[in-house]
Amino acid sequence: MKKLISILTCLIISTTICFSQGTNPESKNAKPGVIDQSIKIETDQIFNKLIDIRRDLHENPELAGKEMRTQKIIAQYLVNLGLDVDTNVYGHAVVGILKGGKSGKKIVWRSDMDALPNDFADPVAFKSKTKGVQHGCGHDVHMAIGLGIAEVLSKHKKSLSGTVYFVFQPEEETFIGAKGMINDGLFSKIHPDEIYGLHVSATAVGQITVKPNEMFAYQKRIRIQLKKEVSADAAKALSNKIYSTLARATEGSKPWDLQNVVDTKIGIGSPNTIYKDYLIMDQSFTNYAKNDTRFLEAYIYETNLSNVKNIIPKVRQVIEDSGYKEQLLSISYIQDNPTVINDEKLTNSAIKTLERIYGNDVVKTDYGQVPYFNDDFCYFQQKIPGVYFILGGSNFAKGVIAMNHAPNFQVDEECIRIGVKCFSSLVVERLSKN
Ligand SMILES: [Zn+2]
Ligand SMILES: [Zn+2]
Structure with missing residues (x-):
C-alpha cells in the first residue's frame, strides 16, 4: 500500500x-x-x-x-x-x-x-x-x-x-x-x-x-506553473483561494484526519461515513521558484470519478478570477495514478x-x-x-x-x-x- x-x-x-x-x-x-x-x-x-x-x-x-x-x-x-x-x-x-x-x-x-x-x-x-x-x-x-x-x-x-x-x-x-x-x-x-x-x-x-x-480516493498531485513575477506571498494567497474553492467535505467533518477512518460512527464501516464524498487537498501548497517560473504543487484526493475531470478547469477558473490569467503558464498532474477498483460482480x-x-x-x-x-x-x-x-x-x-x-x-x-x-x-x- x-x-x-x-x-x-x-x-x-x-x-x-x-x-x-x-x-x-x-x-x-x-x-x-x-x-x-x-x-x-x-x-x-x-x-x-x-x-x-x-x-x-x-x-x-x-x-x-x-x-x-x-x-x-x-x-x-x-x-x-x-x-x-x-x-x-x-x-x-x-x-x-x-x-x-x-x-x-x-x-x-x-x-x-x-x-x-x-x-x-x-x-x-x-x-x-x-x-x-x-x-x-x-x-x-x-x-x-x-x-x-x-x-x-x-x-x-x-x-x-x-x-x-x-x-x-x-x-x-x-x-x-x-x-x-x-x-x-x-x-x-x-x-x-x-x-x-x-x-x-x-x-x-x-x-x-x-x-x-x-x-480509495482518486489521488493526484497537481502542478501549477506561473510566471516568476508572481511573488511567493501572492502565490500563497492564490493557493489559499484554490484550496477554499475546491476542498469539500461533509459539514463539520474531518476526513483528512485518518484517526476517523475506523471510528464506529463516522468511519468507513458506517453507512453514515464521512469518507464517501470529499475532496481533500493540501492546505499549504509547495511553493517555489526556479529559473523564470513559480511552481505551486499539492496533493488532491477526490472520491468521485465524475468530479475528477473538473479539477483542473476549476483551478484555472480561480486563477483567472484572481487576475493571474496572463501569468498562468500551465496546470498539470505530475502524479495521476489509477485507483483500486473492485469488480462489482466478483466482490x-x-x-x-x-x-x-x-x-x-x-x-x-x-x-x-x-x-x-x-x-x-x-x-x-x-x-x-x-x-x-x-x-x-x-x-x-x-x-x-x-x-x-x-x-x-x-x-x-x-x-x-x-x-x-x-x-x-x-x-x-x-x-x-x-
Ligand atoms: Zn505501504
Ligand atoms: Zn502496503
Whole structure:
C-alpha cells in the first residue's frame, strides 16, 4: 500500500476506545464445506511455520527493487511445495503455478514483497536487522499469507479444478512493480480469469473489509506553473483561494484526519461515513521558484470519478478570477495514478462465499474511500477483473495497532491464520465457478 503523504497521521491512544473489536471468523451461520474444514485444519497445522517465515522476513526487510533475499525464500518455498516457479518475469518477482488435477478457471492470488525506508519504533522482538529499512506496511504478513494459501491448496492439487497463480510482486511502495510485471509480459505468460489480493490494515483482527468499485480516493498531485513575477506571498494567497474553492467535505467533518477512518460512527464501516464524498487537498501548497517560473504543487484526493475531470478547469477558473490569467503558464498532474477498483460482480460473490463459509460477521461492508492510500494492484485490475480486500490487523485490547507506515505499526499475527483460511476457501470456490 503506497502512502502518498510523508506526514504521518498516527492513530494511537484514542483509537483504542472508538473501534469495535473484530469477531472470530467462525461464528454463527457459518456453513463450511468438507474442503473448508480441511483448509481450516491444514492452516492450523502450518500456522507456526508461517509465523516463523513472517518474522524472518520482518527481520530481513528489503526495499523496492532490492528484494533479492525475499525472492529466494519465496521461490524456494514454492518449489518445495511442488509448484512450477518462474523468477524471470520482472525484477525480483516470483510466480508460482499450481495446476489442479481438473480443468477449470485460472485465478491469481497476489502478494507484495517490499519494505519501507523507515526507522520507526517497532515494539517486537524480531526487529529489522537492516538500519533504515522495515516492514512497516505489512508486506511480510502478505507474503506469509500467500505462501500459506499456496501450501494449503497444494495439498488439494488433485481435486482442484483449474490453475492458481501465486504472484509475488516487488516494488509496490514505489508503484512500479505491477506495471513492470505487466510491461514485461506477465499476461502473455499467464492468462488468468480473475485476480485477488489483500492488504493488512488498522481495522480489527477477524474482520475483512471490502466494497465494490473504488476502495480509495482518486489521488493526484497537481502542478501549477506561473510566471516568476508572481511573488511567493501572492502565490500563497492564490493557493489559499484554490484550496477554499475546491476542498469539500461533509459539514463539520474531518476526513483528512485518518484517526476517523475506523471510528464506529463516522468511519468507513458506517453507512453514515464521512469518507464517501470529499475532496481533500493540501492546505499549504509547495511553493517555489526556479529559473523564470513559480511552481505551486499539492496533493488532491477526490472520491468521485465524475468530479475528477473538473479539477483542473476549476483551478484555472480561480486563477483567472484572481487576475493571474496572463501569468498562468500551465496546470498539470505530475502524479495521476489509477485507483483500486473492485469488480462489482466478483466482490458481491466473494462476500457471499466468505459469509456462507465463515459466518455473517467475517466481512464488514466498507461504505467509504480511504484517503492517502493506494495500491498498484490497480494496474492488474485494469487487465483482469479482481477484488482487493482489507484484512484487519489491529488488536485494540492488546494495544496492537496496524496503522501502515506509522511508528509502532504492529500486527496481530492471528490475521495470517484468518487470511489463509478465508482466501484458500475463496480461491477454491472461484475455481469451481464457471
Ligand atoms: Zn505501504
Ligand atoms: Zn502496503
